[in-house]
Amino acid sequence: MKRRTHMALASALLAGAAAGAAQAADPAAAQAIVASTCAACHGPDGNSPVPNFPRLAGLDAGYLLKQLEDFRAKRRASEIMAPMAENLSPDDMAGLAAYFAGQKPAAAAPREPALVEAGKKLYEDGNSNTGVPACYGCHGSDGAGSGRFPRLAAQHPDYLIDQLKRFATAQRKNDKRLMQAVAARMTEAEMLAVVEYLAAQP
Ligand code: HEC
Ligand code: HEC
Incomplete structure (x- = not known):
């Protein structure tokens, strides 16, 4: 339920961005990309619920940006992330890195x-x-x-x-x-x- 509200808010923001109300590196633009793309695997706040998909919440913005650039340039190989990164402009990447760096990491628990x-x-x-x-x-x-x-x-x-x-x-x-x-x-x-x-x- 919470996630659906977030998605609705983000698509409203996306409409705003499309109307030229936001710059590419605007936080609203990053949130719209998160809602439409990244959230499906990494969670809307970067606390991915899936064990194979890394949690991004609270990671350093410089580290996150480097990974996106590395995926795009194929310095870090990933069949899943390469096409994602190819669709992002440098401003998008910077905005997304800042967005996930600013999210609060949820606590995990050891299995063993x-x-x-x-x-x-x-x-x-x-x-x-x-x-x-x-x-x-x-x-x-x-x-x-x-x-x-x-x-x-x-x-x-x-x-x-x-x-x-x-x-x-x-x-x-x-x-x-x-x-x-x-x-x-x-x-x-x-x-x-x-x-x-x-x-x-x-
Ligand atoms: C279909 C699922 C999927 C989607 C959608 C997705 N990712 Fe990923 N992401 C992955 C997987 C899987 C990895 C791990 C890649 C590997 O090394 O094999 C990953 C890794 C990453 C990493 C590296 C994390 C680390 O700790 O090094 C970043 C940053 C990242 N994704 C950002 C994004 C952003 C930003 C978006 C939205 C534009 C996005 N991802 C969309 C599946 C996804
Ligand atoms: C000499 C410094 C150094 C030491 C010591 C080190 N690491 Fe790292 N580690 C790095 C760097 C640098 C990266 C990021 C590389 C990049 O930019 O993609 C990294 C990345 C990682 C990652 C990938 C994280 C992600 O989100 O994808 C894991 C896992 C990791 N280290 C585990 C360990 C463990 C476990 C140890 C101890 C046994 C360790 N590291 C010791 C420098 C180090």
């Missing part, structure tokens, strides 16, 4: 609470035997993220695992090799644990 402790240890200390660095060093305390190091807290575990595997196999390589080097050294068990820890963070 027994793994959270091991995940926290790996997140904070890394694994000196195999050379996995502490995630903390780049992604900040409790996965809060900052700037180019994305927020990981409360992100869907399935999405995070998928990305770690893509970095490990160099299917995702828009990270200047920082994450590829990290993920390639992680075991499957370490990946499972660290994402459960992250899902438990606010």
Whole structure:
């Protein structure tokens, strides 16, 4: 119900934008694109309800913009996101990045609470035997993220695992090799644990 109200509001805004009432980078224009396109997968406020579709709420605007540019330029491969990004102007992308960065991230919950402790240890200390660095060093305390190091807290575990595997196999390589080097050294068990820890963070 809430979502339908939001959609109705957004289509009213879209009509306004079409009438020339709004500039491309206007927040109203971004909200109209969210309602017509992005919300179906990422949720109207960026708190995607689907485990394979990442939550965007509260991620850094610079990080979000970089991902959209990378999808468009095929530096980050995604059959789903490439056509989405190709339809966006630079102003649209900036507006959408600002919109999702400004949304409040909803709390997530771990599915395997027994793994959270091991995940926290790996997140904070890394694994000196195999050379996995502490995630903390780049992604900040409790996965809060900052700037180019994305927020990981409360992100869907399935999405995070998928990305770690893509970095490990160099299917995702828009990270200047920082994450590829990290993920390639992680075991499957370490990946499972660290994402459960992250899902438990606010
Ligand atoms: C049909 C579903 C779908 C729609 C619609 C969609 N996305 Fe996505 N989005 C995805 C999937 C799936 C991924 C993960 C891509 C991957 O790496 O495989 C993703 C990833 C992203 C990311 C990267 C997030 C991160 O944490 O790195 C951003 C940013 C994003 N989408 C923005 C948008 C915007 C803005 C729109 C609307 C213009 C949109 N998406 C529409 C499915 C969708
Ligand atoms: C040397 C810095 C560094 C370290 C250490 C690091 N990361 Fe990252 N990570 C990055 C950067 C940079 C990106 C974003 C790359 C980009 O721009 O697409 C990233 C992205 C990610 C993503 C993708 C997020 C998304 O929304 O798509 C995941 C998952 C991730 N890191 C997990 C981890 C985990 C788990 C650890 C610890 C085992 C870790 N990282 C350690 C730098 C680091």
